[in-house]
Amino acid sequence: MTEGLLGGILGEEDENSEVEATETLASAEAFAAAVVARLSASDPEVARDTSAFLQEQTQLLKVQKDHLKDEHALRLNRLSGQAREGKLRRVGIRIRIAFQVFLALAATVIGIIAAVAIRDAVTSKRVVIEPFDAPPALATRGVSGKVIAGGLLDQLSRLQDATRSSTAGRDLTGAWSSNIKLDVPETGVSLGEISRLLKEQFGHDVHIEGDLIETPTGGLTLTVRGNGVPPKSFGAPAAELDKLTAAAAEYVYSKSQPARWAAFLTNSGRNEEAIAFCRTAIPSVDAPIRAELLNDWANALENTGGSAREALALYREAARLDPGLWRSYSNIMNTFMLLGEEEEAWHAGQDMRKAAGGRPGRAPEQSYANWDLLTWNLGPWLTAAVADAAANAGVGTALATAGTEIADIEARRHDPAAANLALQTMKDDPRDPAIAAMAHFVRGRLASEADDSERAVAEMEAFGAAYADPIVSSNFPGYNCWIAQAEAAAGHPDKADAVLNSAGTFVDCYRFHGDLLDGRGDWKGAQEWYAKAVALAPELPAGYYSWGLALAKHGDLARAEAKLKDANQRGPHWADPLKAWGDVLVKQGKTSEALAKYNEALKYAPNWKQLKEAREAMAKQKG
Numbered sequence: 001m002t003e004g005l006l007g008g009i010l011g012e013e014d015e016n017s018e019v020e021a022t023e024t025l026a027s028a029e030a031f032a033a034a035v036v037a038r039l040s041a042s043d044p045e046v047a048r049d050t051s052a053f054l055q056e057q058t059q060l061l062k063v064q065k066d067h068l069k070d071e072h073a074l075r076l077n078r079l080s081g082q083a084r085e086g087k088l089r090r091v092g093i094r095i096r097i098a099f100q101v102f103l104a105l106a107a108t109v110i111g112i113i114a115a116v117a118i119r120d121a122v123t124s125k126r127v128v129i130e131p132f133d134a135p136p137a138l139a140t141r142g143v144s145g146k147v148i149a150g151g152l153l154d155q156l157s158r159l160q161d162a163t164r165s166s167t168a169g170r171d172l173t174g175a176w177s178s179n180i181k182l183d184v185p186e187t188g189v190s191l192g193e194i195s196r197l198l199k200e201q202f203g204h205d206v207h208i209e210g211d212l213i214e215t216p217t218g219g220l221t222l223t224v225r226g227n228g229v230p231p232k233s234f235g236a237p238a239a240e241l242d243k244l245t246a247a248a249a250e251y252v253y254s255k256s257q258p259a260r261w262a263a264f265l266t267n268s269g270r271n272e273e274a275i276a277f278c279r280t281a282i283p284s285v286d287a288p289i290r291a292e293l294l295n296d297w298a299n300a301l302e303n304t305g306g307s308a309r310e311a312l313a314l315y316r317e318a319a320r321l322d323p324g325l326w327r328s329y330s331n332i333m334n335t336f337m338l339l340g341e342e343e344e345a346w347h348a349g350q351d352m353r354k355a356a357g358g359r360p361g362r363a364p365e366q367s368y369a370n371w372d373l374l375t376w377n378l379g380p381w382l383t384a385a386v387a388d389a390a391a392n393a394g395v396g397t398a399l400a401t402a403g404t405e406i407a408d409i410e411a412r413r414h415d416p417a418a419a420n421l422a423l424q425t426m427k428d429d430p431r432d433p434a435i436a437a438m439a440h441f442v443r444g445r446l447a448s449e450a451d452d453s454e455r456a457v458a459e460m461e462a463f464g465a466a467y468a469d470p471i472v473s474s475n476f477p478g479y480n481c482w483i484a485q486a487e488a489a490a491g492h493p494d495k496a497d498a499v500l501n502s503a504g505t506f507v508d509c510y511r512f513h514g515d516l517l518d519g520r521g522d523w524k525g526a527q528e529w530y531a532k533a534v535a536l537a538p539e540l541p542a543g544y545y546s547w548g549l550a551l552a553k554h555g556d557l558a559r560a561e562a563k564l565k566d567a568n569q570r571g572p573h574w575a576d577p578l579k580a581w582g583d584v585l586v587k588q589g590k591t592s593e594a595l596a597k598y599n600e601a602l603k604y605a606p607n608w609k610q611l612k613e614a615r616e617a618m619a620k621q622k623g
Contacts, residue, residue: 127156127205128207145212152248208225222244229256262277262296265300294328333346337477365387407423437472444458457487463479484509484513507533514526518553557584564581
């Protein structure tokens with residue numbers, strides 16, 4: 001019994017805490033005292049032996065206690081050291097991970113910079129003007145090689161700014177989107193120098209250099225050359241250095257970027273030069289550039305009053321060579337309109353939408369301008385024109401400047417303030433007769449809407465005089481039909497008839513013919529012309545609209561509503577049929593439906609005064 005109890009006491013683990021050892025020792029001493037007391041009563045000798053034994057055990061426990069106490073301190077010290085070591089190890093791991101992440105990020109950044117630099121080098125298509133050579137004698141007059149290069153750069157920049165073409169946004173012609181650069185070699189190695197070296201090695205830059213010499217007679221000869229630009233010399237008197245650099249710049253422009261040069265020629269009214277240039281340049285360029293030259297050739301052909309059928313064939317070939325040349329599709333539409341085949345123009349627009357994968361799709365919105373004109377889709381047309389102007393120095397990329405286009409759209413939306421503002425802020429260009437012509441047209445339309453027939457006819461007759469220029473008539477086919485309206489309102493029926501009889505086969509001419517006959521009391525003849533307008537182009541809304549207005553005027557409200565519904569289906573974003581439809585519904589006593597039509601129309605002509613008045617009157621009536 002005693003041995004079992006002691007064994008249990010002495011069998012405690014050495015790793016107990018100091019408190020546990022003290023408690024065990026106290027228990028052992030108490031137990032020994034109890035045992036000795038009991039044995040003393042029965043056998044004093046055994047009690048003495050037992051007491052001695054227990055004292056020895058108690059002493060042993062004291063030693064163990066002291067040992068545990070010392071060991072505990074050592075263990076705490078070791079554990080504290082392990083904790084510090086673990087903390088340091090964790091800090092070290094974090095530092096190592098952070099350093100590795102930093103290295104990875106640094107490598108990534110360097111890789112991105114290198115990739116961008118290589119990509120820029122591979123896709124670079126700049127024109128880099130190197131300093132020219134010039135004799136020291138000219139330097140005393142301020143004519144150094146750097147001055148000559150700077151003059152050439154200035155002339156190239158002028159040509160670039162004067163070119164109105166969507167070609168500027170294409171990768172093939174990105175060299176001319178603010179990428180003309182005067183290159184002066186740097187000293188040392190820098191990121192700029194590395195970029196330059198990469199572009200020289202992998203890019204497609206055109207580097208232009210040359211020299212200026214003084215002739216024995218005192219004149220100057222400027223020679224330019226470059227990769228892809230055969231050497232050519234230009235001579236002039238010493239006082240005409242600007243003339244030399246201008247001629248050299250045109251030569252460099254034509255050789256480095258033939259499509260933009262052709263566009264510049266047509267923009268500048270140099271259409272015969274454009275035709276000759278395109279004919280000679282086409283055989284030596286690849287398919288995409290060939291497509292653009294064919295397109296510009298057709299533009300110049302129409303601008304000079306040439307065959308529209310021949311131009312149509314050129315446009316179609318351009319679209320075949322480069323299906324992504326969306327302006328060719330737009331020009332195909334315009335040429336069908338010029339030929340008086342507006343229904344075919346509408347279908348050509350549908351073909352472009354399909355080729356572009358829908359709308360919006362791959363084709364830029366500006367390419368739909370002719371389709372929007374035919375369908376009176378004025379909101380998207382205006383948005384595209386404004387965006388095109390904003391992205392291209394306020395003039396846009398169409399053959400006609402964006403200012404007059406925007407003014408025309410605003411006039412059709414019955415917003416005279418916005419139309420006049422567009423006319424007042426548009427950029428003038430004396431080389432472009434369409435600007436003044438279209439300004440007369442828009443002012444004439446605004447005067448007609450304000451019932452100022454005298455001013456309207458004066459503006460429209462001025463437009464008619466300008467319309468004799470093929471540059472105007474080929475870019476605005478069918479616009480001359482509107483002159484007849486102004487002549488009729490001014491009391492000039494003979495002039496109105498003459499316009500309509502010579503204007504061509506346009507929906508507007510046919511429907512206006514119906515309006516004139518109706519105004520003269522020939523209702524039967526008027527309806528025949530309305531029917532002709534609808535048959536000429538069944539997919540266009542304007543013929544249905546005019547017919548519906550006339551039917552409403554004659555009290556045939558059911559048929560009027562049907563025709564206006566037809567117009568709305570073909571031109572759902574045109575406010576005029578919706579307002580007229582609302583007017584018919586008012587006459588039928590359908591006030592709620594009329595108000596709905598007025599509200600819908602206001603989405604597409606929010607500043608139309610007469611529409612607002614009609615809507616407010618109807619709202620008060622219902623309220």
